[in-house]
Amino acid sequence: MKIDFEKIPEEHIEGFKGGKGKLDTRNYVDDKARIMYSTLRPGACSGKHEHKGSFEAMFVVSGELTVHYDDVIEISKMGQVHYCPDGHSHWFENCTDHDVIYYAIVPTLG
Numbered sequence: 001m002k003i004d005f006e007k008i009p010e011e012h013i014e015g016f017k018g019g020k021g022k023l024d025t026r027n028y029v030d031d032k033a034r035i036m037y038s039t040l041r042p043g044a045c046s047g048k049h050e051h052k053g054s055f056e057a058m059f060v061v062s063g064e065l066t067v068h069y070d071d072v073i074e075i076s077k078m079g080q081v082h083y084c085p086d087g088h089s090h091w092f093e094n095c096t097d098h099d100v101i102y103y104a105i106v107p108t109l110g
Contacts, residue, residue: 003028005037018047019091033107040065040100045093051084056106058082058092063100067092 008026016023021044028035040063048068058065058081065076069090076082084090086109094100 003035016044016046017049017091019045019093021045021094031108033105036104036106038102038104040092040094040102042094042097042099046091048089048091050089051086051106053086054106054109055086056082056084056090056104058084058102058104061101061103063094063098063102064096065092065100065102066095 005026005028008028010024010026013023013025015021022041023038023044023046024041025036025038058067058076060076060078060080060082062078064078065082067074067076067082067090069082069084070088074082082090082092
């Protein structure tokens with residue numbers, strides 16, 4: 001199955017999960033997963049959140065994503081993946097002056 005993000009309307013979220021700044025995202029959602037193509041603008045961040053009954057894998061397409069994973073700071077750069085397993089928490093931010101573009105997959109576990 002092909003997912004064409006160009007055909008999915010873009011959402012503009014201010015303060016994603018209680019964070020600050022702007023996240024632009026196109027999301028494919030079904031009963032098995034949420035697959036997101038997102039742009040995190042400079043200075044923006046998500047709020048801290050825990051993955052319960054699921055996980056998140058974030059593949060950085062361009063830029064540099066600063067991730068606070070279980071209170072440890074990690075930098076994910078282009079071509080790298082940040083993985084937040086079930087039962088763990090994270091929040092992420094763009095500390096640069098360029099957009100961060102990433103794909104994220106959050107499956108429904110069951």
